[in-house]
Amino acid sequence: MSPSDPGYADWAEDEQDRNDWDRHEAYADKCDPKQAKLNPLADIDYSDIPPHMVEAAKAYVEEKLHPGGFLISVLSNDLYQAMARADKKNKEALDSWLGWLGRIPLRCWGSTAKVKAWLDSATEESNK
Secondary structure (H helix, E strand, O other): OOOOOOOHHHHOOOHHHHHHHHHHHHHHHHOOHHHHHHOOOOOOOOOOOOHHHHHHHHHHHHHOOOOOHHHHHHHOOOHHHHHHHOOHHHHHOHHHHHHHHOOOOHHHOOOHHHHHHHHHHHHHHHOO
């Protein structure tokens, strides 16, 4: 995909996201080609986060759906609140959650403002 293709501008909001996209394209042959072209987030690895959280994490990243308090805290980079809201499995897996953050687009995590903008962008997209 090139910068002139539909969808590239939405994905490639900053340099890191462009690098994520390029990395996705480099490994797209390892994915189902139809899925890889439809969903550039298809190659995100969720295997090291607690299994009961995978659906919520995928829904947030891929569909921009509002997650629960623990995941909002992780995404907002509020680790104090994340620990306060975590169940036992999520407390034990906090280092895995931090590793997972490095695999998702930078524009969808890092601060409360970024999380809000990510979620708000779903509303904007649905109103188009």
